[in-house]
Amino acid sequence: MERVFSRPRTLLPVVTHYCPGCGHGIVHRLVAETIDELGIRENTIGVAPVGCAVFLYNYLDVDMYEAAHGRAPAIATGCKRVHPDRVVFTYQGDGDLAAIGTAETVHAATRGEKITTIFINNAIYGMTGGQMAPTTLVGQKTTTTLTGRHTELSGYPIRVCEMLATLNGPAYIARVAVSSPKYVIQAKRAIKKAFEMQMKGLGYSLVEVLSHCPTDWHMTPVDATKWVEENMMPYYPLGEFKTPEESA
Amino acid sequence: MTEKLFMAGNEAIAEAAIRAGCRYYFGYPITPQNEIPEYMARRLPEVSGVFLQAESEVASIYMVFGASGAGARVMTSSSSPGISLMQEGISYIAAGELPCVIVNMMRGGPGLGGIQPSQSDYFQATKGGGHGDYHLLVLAPSTVQEAVSLTMEAFDLADKYRNPVMILGDGFIGQMMEPAVFEKKSESNPPAKEWALTGAQGRKANLIRTLDLNPVKLEQHNRKLQRKFEEMIKNEVRVENYLTEDADIVIAAYGTVARIAKTAIQVLRNKGVKAGMVRPISLFPFPYKAFEEVTQHVGKILVVEMSLGQMLEDVKLGVCGKADIRFYGRVGGMVPTYEEIVTETEKFVKETN
Numbered sequence: 068m069e070r071v072f073s074r075p076r077t078l079l080p081v082v083t084h085y086c087p088g089c090g091h092g093i094v095h096r097l098v099a100e101t102i103d104e105l106g107i108r109e110n111t112i113g114v115a116p117v118g119c120a121v122f123l124y125n126y127l128d129v130d131m132y133e134a135a136h137g138r139a140p141a142i143a144t145g146c147k148r149v150h151p152d153r154v155v156f157t158y159q160g161d162g163d164l165a166a167i168g169t170a171e172t173v174h175a176a177t178r179g180e181k182i183t184t185i186f187i188n189n190a191i192y193g194m195t196g197g198q199m200a201p202t203t204l205v206g207q208k209t210t211t212t213l214t215g216r217h218t219e220l221s222g223y224p225i226r227v228c229e230m231l232a233t234l235n236g237p238a239y240i241a242r243v244a245v246s247s248p249k250y251v252i253q254a255k256r257a258i259k260k261a262f263e264m265q266m267k268g269l270g271y272s273l274v275e276v277l278s279h280c281p282t283d284w285h286m287t288p289v290d291a292t293k294w295v296e297e298n299m300m301p302y303y304p305l306g307e308f309k310t311p312e313e314s315a
Numbered sequence: 316m317t318e319k320l321f322m323a324g325n326e327a328i329a330e331a332a333i334r335a336g337c338r339y340y341f342g343y344p345i346t347p348q349n350e351i352p353e354y355m356a357r358r359l360p361e362v363s364g365v366f367l368q369a370e371s372e373v374a375s376i377y378m379v380f381g382a383s384g385a386g387a388r389v390m391t392s393s394s395s396p397g398i399s400l401m402q403e404g405i406s407y408i409a410a411g412e413l414p415c416v417i418v419n420m421m422r423g424g425p426g427l428g429g430i431q432p433s434q435s436d437y438f439q440a441t442k443g444g445g446h447g448d449y450h451l452l453v454l455a456p457s458t459v460q461e462a463v464s465l466t467m468e469a470f471d472l473a474d475k476y477r478n479p480v481m482i483l484g485d486g487f488i489g490q491m492m493e494p495a496v497f498e499k500k501s502e503s504n505p506p507a508k509e510w511a512l513t514g515a516q517g518r519k520a521n522l523i524r525t526l527d528l529n530p531v532k533l534e535q536h537n538r539k540l541q542r543k544f545e546e547m548i549k550n551e552v553r554v555e556n557y558l559t560e561d562a563d564i565v566i567a568a569y570g571t572v573a574r575i576a577k578t579a580i581q582v583l584r585n586k587g588v589k590a591g592m593v594r595p596i597s598l599f600p601f602p603y604k605a606f607e608e609v610t611q612h613v614g615k616i617l618v619v620e621m622s623l624g625q626m627l628e629d630v631k632l633g634v635c636g637k638a639d640i641r642f643y644g645r646v647g648g649m650v651p652t653y654e655e656i657v658t659e660t661e662k663f664v665k666e667t668n
Contacts, residue, residue: 109516112385124522130512132384133524135407138377141369145381145389146512148365149339153514171377174370 075099077108079128088288090189090278091119093245094254095126098158098185101259102129105266111154112146114139118160119193137168140175143182154265156183162192165201165225172231179236179270183261186227186273189280190299197283201225204302209283224302228275232308238270240309244277244300246292257307269311277303318497324459325350325392325489328418328482329358331466332390334497337416338364339389341378343371343397346430347486348420351392372397376404376417383413384523386511388470392418394486395436396427398444405479406445409540410525412510414473416466417451418482420489421621423648431648432486432571437625440483441599448537450544452480452551453598457573459493461596467498472551474506476543483598485621487571487650547600554602555594556609558584562591564615564664567606567630569595572619572651579656590660595626606633617663618642619656621649639667 074080078099085091102108108129115123117136124131134142139157147155164172164186175182191209192198198211202224206215216224228242239261243254254276261272277299279291286294322330329351332340340355352368359366369375375391382389393401398419408415421436423429440453452472456462462484469480512521527533555573558580559565568576573594583590593609593616595602606616616638618627623644634640643659645651 110514112512112514114381121526124520124524128515128520130515130521131523132381132512133522133526135377135403135525138373138380138404141374141377142381142384144367144374145339145341145378145383146385147381148367148378149382149385149387149389150513170370171374174374 075103077102077128079126081125083126084122085119086282088279088281088291089119090245090276090280091187093251094185094187094276094278095123097251097255097258099127100255101262104259105262107154111156112150114143114155114157116157116159116163118163120158120160120187121194123158137163137166138171139163140168140171140180140182140184144175144178144180147180147182151181154183154262156185156262158185159187160193161186161188161190161200161202165227173234176231176271176273177234177236179238181265181268182271183265184273185258186275187278188227188275188303189278190224191280191283193280193283204298226303228273228308231273236271237273237309238311239264239272239307241307242275242277242303242305244295244305246277246279246295253305264311275303317499319494320497321492321494322459323350323490323492324462324484325420326354327459327463327495328466329354331463331497332416332470333358333362333364335388335467335470337388337390337470338362339382339387340364340366340391341369341375341382341389342391342393343369343375345394345397347422347489348392348394348418350489351418372400373404376401376408379415380404380408380411380413383408383415384411384512386508386513390416390418392420394420394422395424395433398436398439402439402445405451406447406449407525408479409449409451410447411523412477413479413523414477415479416469416473416482417479418484421483421485423646429648430486432621432650433646433648434485434570434572434621435623435625435646436483437598437620437622440481441601441629449540450547450599452476452478452547453483454480454553455483455569455596455598456488457570457594459488459491460495462488463495463497465596476547478543483570485571551597552600552602552604553596554605555596556605557592557594559591559593559609559613561589562613563589564617564660565609565613566590566592566656566660567616567618567626568592568620569598569626572621575651575653576619576656578653579660582653582657583660588660588664598626601629601633603629603633606630607635610634610637614638615663615667616640617660619651619659620644621651622646
């Protein structure tokens with residue numbers, strides 16, 4: 068009988084530490100499928116963030132660094148400059164990428180560093196228990212915005228893709244979601260494209276994934292996926308913000 | 316083949332690094348060490364290396380983390396406020412057992428301080444600096460020649476112990492021009508790094524990590540690091556005893572201050588004061604034993620620093636109450652003159668005889 072679906076070689080056969088209904092597992096699988104399909108498992112070096120995905124190296128069977136909070140793009144830069152022929156990617160959450168690591172992100176992007184970043188935006192700090200993230204929506208309740216995020220106190224959520232798309236260095240910037248099978252298929256396409264851009268040497272590539280955090284959002288997984296579509300997508304529209312044709 | 320070149324300390328250190336096999340440099344401009352990145356920007360492309368100016372010292376040190384983890388010989392340099400910014404990354408590099416060389420051309424502090432020479436980062440350099448139980452191997456040159464030799468050696472030591480090595484100089488050493496001989500490097504090929512991240516080709520995936528949520532394992536890791544530091548203490552102490560054999564009084568000084576003290580010692584000896592010097596070259600590991608030994612026939616030790624008494628504490632530990640210790644320090648970019656050292660020494664001798 069023909070096997071039509073199986074675990075990607077790059078995805079290790081282990082139980083993850085993620086909460087039920089978390090988006091990370093889906094995105095890990097998409098990255099693993101991409102690495103398998105491109106045949107680059109033995110040629111890829113990853114950088115894990117600080118945050119829920121810190122144990123990424125327990126799930127993906129590639130060489131990997133565990134970064135300090137926010138510093139993954141700098142580590143990836145050091146690695147890529149030593150191994151320009153390897154595929155180097157970072158996997159970062161919203162606090163890691165858009166708060167403590169904003170400088171490293173923006174400068175890796177503007178240098179056109181030939182690395183790929185998978186950016187998980189779930190509008191909250193997951194690992195530390197649900198505090199406000201730089202991408203927390205206005206009005207969204209977290210453990211540090213008890214009555215909702217107020218702009219007078221905490222300002223506005225950052226749209227990372229739109230910001231980075233103004234730079235010349237990035238080759239590919241896209242925002243996707245994993246809240247339904249349709250979006251998962253689109254997300255896979257974008258992630259693969261991002262890796263391909265790097266392999267073609269075109270520059271920095273980033274895919275922002277709108278993800279869901281049922282635990283810290285205090286919702287069922289089904290309600291959490293609905294919340295992504297009803298609340299996050301209007302503020303964080305999906306799409307490609309930069310492709311090589313538009314690059315300066 | 317050896318070669319003699321007339322160079323400023325900063326440029327000499329950069330050239331020495333290249334001759335020791337360093338092909339990657341990441342850094343951020345700060346006075347008084349800008350000649351190092353500028354030299355690297357020119358020289359590294361000539362030897363197929365990479366110079367990259369980072370967006371901050373924070374990014375620089377993590378680029379070093381990345382390049383070292385990828386198996387390369389790599390260096391960064393900065394001066395006091397910039398080195399403070401790097402402390403987070405230095406702690407991670409020590410925890411991850413990654414070899415690299417970090418140059419600190421110290422300037423006056425605290426805060427933004429000044430741009431003139433200082434030695435007030437001694438505590439930061441030798442006692443950890445960042446969070447957690449770790450040490451850097453710290454080497455303090457007092458001439459351009461020594462800066463060259465120690466830099467070349469630093470890369471081998473970093474690889475040997477899989478630990479960051481710091482070259483601790485000051486604005487004076489960095490800016491001063493002197494002739495220096497570049498010995499042909501015999502051992503510039505780093506040992507094979509089977510732990511490095513190169514892509515998991517035909518082997519299990521490698522991992523460079525610093526997190527362990529299991530306290531039993533984290534304690535084991537700390538003890539493993541500690542054993543390395545103990546090995547350094549056993550094997551890597553470097554010290555110069557200068558005219559100590561017949562000395563009645565010994566000056567303790569390192570780096571720039573030590574060369575000024577040498578002039579003071581000549582002046583003192585011409586005046587009939589038998590002065591000598593113990594000059595620590597490795598600040599970690601510190602040459603405690605040299606101080607313990609010198610107290611067998613010397614009862615007075617004058618510690619001179621461009622700080623308000625940092626190495627002083629280590630000298631006290633070495634001397635362990637067996638000699639009188641006095642301290643003379645200048646700070647904020649003020650450099651002690653040999654006359655000041657002569658005066659302080661004479662005062663010490665007179666008041667305690």
